[in-house]
Amino acid sequence: MGNPEPRRGADHNVMREVNRSLVLAVVKEGGRVSRASIARATTLAKPTVSAIVDELIADGLVREVGTGTTATSGGRPPIMLEYNASSQLVLGVHIGARRTTVAVADGSGAESARRQFDTPSGPAGDSLTVIAEKARAVLPAGAELAAVGAVLPGLTDFHRGVCLLAPNLGWRDVPVAELLTAELDAPVHVHNAGQAAAVAENLEGVGGRVDDLALLYAGTGLSAGVLSGGRVLHGTGGTAGEIGHCRVPGGTEPCKCGNVGCLETVASGPALVRFARRAIEGGAHSVLDDLFEATDVAAAARGGDAVAAGAVAEVGRNLGLAASWVVNAYNPAVLVFGGGLAAIADLLLPHMTETSTEFTLGPAGTEIRVSALGPDAEVRGAVLLALQQSETYYRVVFRA
Numbered sequence: 001m002g003n004p005e006p007r008r009g010a011d012h013n014v015m016r017e018v019n020r021s022l023v024l025a026v027v028k029e030g031g032r033v034s035r036a037s038i039a040r041a042t043t044l045a046k047p048t049v050s051a052i053v054d055e056l057i058a059d060g061l062v063r064e065v066g067t068g069t070t071a072t073s074g075g076r077p078p079i080m081l082e083y084n085a086s087s088q089l090v091l092g093v094h095i096g097a098r099r100t101t102v103a104v105a106d107g108s109g110a111e112s113a114r115r116q117f118d119t120p121s122g123p124a125g126d127s128l129t130v131i132a133e134k135a136r137a138v139l140p141a142g143a144e145l146a147a148v149g150a151v152l153p154g155l156t157d158f159h160r161g162v163c164l165l166a167p168n169l170g171w172r173d174v175p176v177a178e179l180l181t182a183e184l185d186a187p188v189h190v191h192n193a194g195q196a197a198a199v200a201e202n203l204e205g206v207g208g209r210v211d212d213l214a215l216l217y218a219g220t221g222l223s224a225g226v227l228s229g230g231r232v233l234h235g236t237g238g239t240a241g242e243i244g245h246c247r248v249p250g251g252t253e254p255c256k257c258g259n260v261g262c263l264e265t266v267a268s269g270p271a272l273v274r275f276a277r278r279a280i281e282g283g284a285h286s287v288l289d290d291l292f293e294a295t296d297v298a299a300a301a302r303g304g305d306a307v308a309a310g311a312v313a314e315v316g317r318n319l320g321l322a323a324s325w326v327v328n329a330y331n332p333a334v335l336v337f338g339g340g341l342a343a344i345a346d347l348l349l350p351h352m353t354e355t356s357t358e359f360t361l362g363p364a365g366t367e368i369r370v371s372a373l374g375p376d377a378e379v380r381g382a383v384l385l386a387l388q389q390s391e392t393y394y395r396v397v398f399r400a
Helices: 008-030 035-042 046-058 124-138 176-184 193-204 269-281 294-302 306-330 340-359 374-390 392-398
Strands: 062-067 079-083 089-095 099-106 111-118 147-152 155-157 162-166 171-174 188-192 213-218 222-228 334-338 367-370
Touching: 008 035, 008 046, 008 079, 035 046, 035 079, 046 062, 089 124, 089 374, 099 124, 099 374, 111 124, 124 171, 124 176, 147 176, 147 193, 147 374, 155 188, 162 176, 176 188, 188 193, 188 374, 193 213, 193 222, 193 334, 193 374, 213 306, 213 340, 222 306, 269 294, 269 306, 269 340, 294 306, 294 340, 306 334, 306 340, 334 340, 340 367, 340 374
Parallel strands: 089 147, 147 188, 213 334, 334 367
Antiparallel strands: 062 079, 089 099, 099 111, 155 162, 162 171, 213 222
């Protein structure tokens, strides 16, 4: 049997789409640019650039905005180009255990509308229908979405767009992308909260756009979002970074995932409450009453309550153990501490840093930073991931 003919058509189409995306990226990042400057930045031939620019103008993605300065060598002044951010709309959806946020943004990532509401209870399909209805209510009339980023608090298979398990939502094996695509008539890309927050912190927060970053996402649960070479590390099944469901030797606390002794049972908001409650039940005196939450434990710790301070120290040490695992496994340049517990980073970080330093192998060179975006990280990550997924260059090169 002879060798198959090379697929020249497919290769040509790929290169055409990549070149188009390269040109569009230069226009997006460059403010007002000329065709000649695009050719220099991309090293593409001027006729190729002109043809692509004409196509982008026809599609409404790029517009001409007057003339620039004539070069000292003379000649006609160049026609300047600008990205038309309003030509593209994306939707970011962060489905939290308690609250859901939807945000509409243009092609530059600038938000035009945002709405937050209680996460619907009940069957997953019904909940997603309600979320889609509320999202449509904030979209401009007749708007077409280029992409949707959906972010969930649980294990997600990015490749299939499926929520494998979200214990705090009561979801298992939910085809989120399929259901939301049918509701919103746009491609939907599903990530977990840690992955989304990592992207947002790297592009808009404390990450500084490093190539290798990890975010330890601690709140109701625990996970890690990992960026390798500037891109989200998904893993074969899309669940890379689910450190919260690694088992701690000797752990006996049941986890909502169905296993026992998972790391998130001792390094999360619920763990903070549980440690304090057990100490009180054991006879320790505390200002905490019978009903309290993680925020109450933090407030009591700030006030000098010994039980609360002990719970904070225990959770902090366990988060330090988690941080050391992430650093040893992925060796990121920056480790961001994010999620709901980052709001009390001043209390947790001393314990976390001490333990992480003790168990990290060698001079890892990783700098620990606290989230700058706070509760905005997840929905901003959803928006940014939708933008990335809507770009042909990203889809052709990184998902081929």
